[in-house]
Amino acid sequence: MAMSLSNKTLAAVEALMMTLALATTAAGQPTTAAANLTLHNLCPYPVWPLVTANAGVPSVPTDADGEPAGRLDGNGEGLATLAFPPGAWSGRVVARTGCAIEGDGGGEEIVGRCATGDAPPVTVAQVSVGGPGGRAAYSVSLVDGFNVAAVVTPHGFAEGRRCPTLGCAVDLAAECPVGARGPHGGCGGGGASSEAAWFKARCPDARTNATDVEATPQDCVAPREIKVVFCPKPDSVTSHASELD
Ligand SMILES: *[C@@H]1O[C@H](CO)[C@@H](O)[C@H](O)[C@H]1NC(C)=O
Numbered sequence: 001m002a003m004s005l006s007n008k009t010l011a012a013v014e015a016l017m018m019t020l021a022l023a024t025t026a027a028g029q030p031t032t033a034a035a036n037l038t039l040h041n042l043c044p045y046p047v048w049p050l051v052t053a054n055a056g057v058p059s060v061p062t063d064a065d066g067e068p069a070g071r072l073d074g075n076g077e078g079l080a081t082l083a084f085p086p087g088a089w090s091g092r093v094v095a096r097t098g099c100a101i102e103g104d105g106g107g108e109e110i111v112g113r114c115a116t117g118d119a120p121p122v123t124v125a126q127v128s129v130g131g132p133g134g135r136a137a138y139s140v141s142l143v144d145g146f147n148v149a150a151v152v153t154p155h156g157f158a159e160g161r162r163c164p165t166l167g168c169a170v171d172l173a174a175e176c177p178v179g180a181r182g183p184h185g186g187c188g189g190g191g192a193s194s195e196a197a198w199f200k201a202r203c204p205d206a207r208t209n210a211t212d213v214e215a216t217p218q219d220c221v222a223p224r225e226i227k228v229v230f231c232p233k234p235d236s237v238t239s240h241a242s243e244l245d
């Protein structure tokens with residue numbers, strides 16, 4: 001008796017799982033291969049990128065060799081290719097600088113405290129892929145200030161879609177007003193609207209508050225690769241700074 005009840009329960013669970021699986025398929029998960037996240041460091045110094053998945057989505061912890069992205073050497077030498085997990089993914093990428101390295105006694109390097117990037121001011125690249133119909137969306141946020149110039153560039157996207165290079169290619173730390181400088185580098189992060197306006201004038205293709213959008217519109221579907229470049233060439237973004245005095 002107990003046996004047959006248990007079998008009935010199992011059958012019910014199986015039916016429910018089948019329904020859920022069908023619902024997921026009907027919701028239109030893209031059938032395309034999962035995209036890659038490429039990180040490239042053109043800064044004249046090393047960075048330690050940190051890729052953080054939003055709540056409820058799997059992390060992107062390793063590169064093709066199964067290694068953490070770890071330290072990316074400067075001047076273009078540091079290049080890491082990570083694979084987004086299949087399905088919908090969203091999260092953020094930051095570049096930490098001046099990190100202390102602590103051994104764990106087993107030959108592994110552990111990234112300790114960093115001069116910038118652990119806390120504001122920090123430049124945050126936000127990326128989502130695998131949305132409805134394969135939609136991707138991305139931005140570079142200066143809401144928490146600026147530590148490293150960064151742009152996001154999709155490659156291999158669906159024809160006829162707009163996937164422009166967006167972000168802030170200007171070294172805002174170098175020209176940061178004295179009162180807005182971070183204690184160990186970087187600029188801003190205090191949330192003042194004057195600060196946001198100063199950022200926006202120099203980086204119109206970055207976001208400076210919760211409702212801000214880029215000067216250049218995006219409409220991106222199914223990129224094969226999303227590339228985040230640290231310290232990109234100044235002319236790599238689409239919209240440029242207005243005339244500044
Ligand atoms: C992602 O990168 C890997 C390794 O470089 C490559 O084999 C694969 O084809 C790439 N995936 C896509 C969707 O381009």
Ligand SMILES: *[C@@H]1O[C@H](CO)[C@@H](O)[C@H](O)[C@H]1NC(C)=O
Pocket residue numbers: 193196197200208209210211212
């Ligand atoms: C957000 O930033 C934009 C662009 O600088 C600005 O036009 C808008 O007024 C800002 N919104 C708020 C709520 O500060």
